[in-house]
Amino acid sequence: xxxxxxxxxxxxxxxxxxxxxxxxxxxxxxxxxxxxxxxxxxxxxxxxxxxxxxxxxxxxxxxxxxxxxxxxxxxxxxxxxxxxxxxxxxxxxxxxxxxxxxxxxxxxxxxxxxxxxxxxxxxxxxxxxxxxxxxxxxxxxxxxxxxxxxxxxxxxxxxxxxxxxxxxxxxxxxxxxxxxxxxxxxxxxxxxxxxxxxxxxxxxx
Amino acid sequence: xxxxxxxxxxxxxxxxxxxxxxxxxxxxxxxxxxxxxxxxxxxxxxxxxxxxxxxxxxxxxxxxxxxxxxxxxxxxxxxxxxxxxxxxxxxxxxxxxxxxxxxxxxxxxxxxxxxxxxx
Numbered sequence: 595x596x597x598x599x600x601x602x603x604x605x606x607x608x609x610x611x612x613x614x615x616x617x618x619x620x621x622x623x624x625x626x627x628x629x630x631x632x633x634x635x636x637x638x639x640x641x642x643x644x645x646x647x648x649x650x651x652x653x654x655x656x657x658x659x660x661x662x663x664x665x666x667x668x669x670x671x672x673x674x675x676x677x678x679x680x681x682x683x684x685x686x687x688x689x690x691x692x693x694x695x696x697x698x699x700x701x702x703x704x705x706x707x708x709x710x711x712x713x714x715x716x717x718x719x720x721x722x723x724x725x726x727x728x729x730x731x732x733x734x735x736x737x738x739x740x741x742x743x744x745x746x747x748x749x750x751x752x753x754x755x756x757x758x759x760x761x762x763x764x765x766x767x768x769x770x771x772x773x774x775x776x777x778x779x780x781x782x783x784x785x786x787x788x789x790x791x792x793x794x795x796x797x798x799x
Numbered sequence: 800x801x802x803x804x805x806x807x808x809x810x811x812x813x814x815x816x817x818x819x820x821x822x823x824x825x826x827x828x829x830x831x832x833x834x835x836x837x838x839x840x841x842x843x844x845x846x847x848x849x850x851x852x853x854x855x856x857x858x859x860x861x862x863x864x865x866x867x868x869x870x871x872x873x874x875x876x877x878x879x880x881x882x883x884x885x886x887x888x889x890x891x892x893x894x895x896x897x898x899x900x901x902x903x904x905x906x907x908x909x910x911x912x913x914x915x916x917x918x
Contacts, residue, residue, distance in 0.1 A: 604809065611808040614855065615903045618882025631887040634855045636807065799813040 599641065599757045599785050605792045606639050609761070612795075613637040616722035617763050617776070620715050627714070628691050630767045637763040641785065644758045652744040654762070654775070655679055661741045662704065664712040670731035671787050672724055674758075674780035676716040679741075680708060680765075684772040691770055705738050712736045715765065716776060723778075727791040755781040759788070801847040803830045805838040805864070806880070807856040814904055815851050815880065822907040823914055835864025842868050842875065849898070849917065854881040854888065862891065869896040878913055880905055 601609065614637055625632050642650055655661060660682040668674050680688075685704045688711065694703060717733055724731045741747060761778040780788065802819060806812045812831050819827060830845060832838040836859040838852060850868065854861035861879060868875045876898040881888070889900045899916070901909050 607808050608810040611810045614808070614811075615882040618884055618903070622884045622886075625885045625887070631885060634883045636855055636857065796810065799810065799817055 599782055601639065601641060601759075601785075601789065601792075604796055605789055608792045608796055609788065610637050610639055612723055612726050612792075613639070613719075613761050613763065616719045616726065619722055620718040621765065623714055623718060624711065624765070628688070628767070628770070630691065630770055630772075633766045633768055635764045635766065637761055640760045640762075641757055642760065644755050647758055647760075647779070648744050648747065650760070651747065651777075655741075655744075656681070657742060657744060659683070662708050662738060663741045663747065664708055664716075664736045664738045666712060666716055666736040667734035668720055668731050668778075668780070669734070670724065671729040672720070672727070672731055672780055672784045674778065674784055676712075676720060677777040677779065678708070678712040678716055678736075678774060679777070680711075680772075680774035682740075684774055687770050687772050691772075709736050709738055711774075712738075716778075719776065720778060727788070727795075729787075729791070757782050757785060759785050800825050800849075801828045801830065801845050803832060803838060803841055803845070803847040803850045805832040805835070805851060805856070805861075806853040807833050808853075811853065811880075811903070818905055818907055818910045822910050825914070835859030835861055835867075838864050839867050839871070843871060846872070848876065849913070850875065850877045851880050852877050854879060854883045854892070862895065865892060865895050865897060876917065 621632050662680050662685055664678045666676050685708050689699045689707050720731060759780045763776055765774040804812050804815045816829055830841055832841050834856045852861045865877050868877055878899045879892045879897045880901045880903055882903045884902050892900055899913055
């Protein structure tokens with residue numbers, strides 16, 4: 595498919611707002627579970643060449659400390675991957691908030707919790723985003739791995755595409771010292787599909 | 800009737816304005832602001848009947864803007880329209896004196912209710 599793989603200012607603004615609404619409702623679900631208050635940030639939208647993805651992520655993430663990365667495939671008109679990244683101490687702090695004692699917390703427990711958060715946060719954000727674009731998506735089961743260097747992130751299927759749209763936002767519970775980031779990475783054809791949907795929305799206003 | 804619509808997203812402002820134009824049969828003069836600081840400055844200048852205010856914005860967020868507008872005019876009617884639907888956020892803005900809290904995107908029923916409440 596040959597077309598301009600970029601977003602105009604209005605398209606970017608529209609996507610940012612749709613993401614804001616989708617992420618807001620997903621975050622509310624998490625805050626109810628954790629009984630905590632999350633500070634919401636303005637989502638960031640970027641389109642980059644996929645061969646720049648690792649260096650982009652490397653700049654965005656502080657990998658001097660161990661992080662956990664949960665990856666989930668998105669299938670449908672909007673296809674790609676979502677990636678939830680959380681530093682290990684934040685994941686441990688979530689485990690404490692879930693009521694686990696120190697001697698109960700091990701790598702398996704932490705992975706379980708991160709996978710659950712990924713499921714709730716990522717799936718509901720992307721489902722809502724898809725709903726607002728009048729389409730459907732499905733998800734694969736998320737996988738998780740520990741990350742201390744960006745080179746360990748070698749299983750992103752997205753890198754086979756030319757361009758990647760990155761929609762990212764933070765999950766921040768200041769009182770609990772929990773910080774995480776959600777990235778939604780989509781592919782060339784999806785970018786064009788998203789553009790088409792955004793323009794329909796913009797035309798209706 | 801002067802209405803001030805505040806959101807950093809142009810699309811979000813357009814959505815509110817579209818609902819206003821379609822559902823409210825009043826003579827409306829609509830003003831727009833892109834962040835809390837602009838809203839506060841415009842409020843002082845035009846004294847709108849209602850302010851629609853987003854929460855997550857750069858420069859000055861909606862919580863701060865609401866607080867400052869209410870400090871300036873304790874009778875200000877500020878309606879929060881936000882995607883931040885956490886109970887704590889809703890409680891906080893109502894405590895700060897918000898006239899109402901609306902989950903994004905606003906629909907015509909809710910918009911009509913707000914204007915009924917003003918009458």
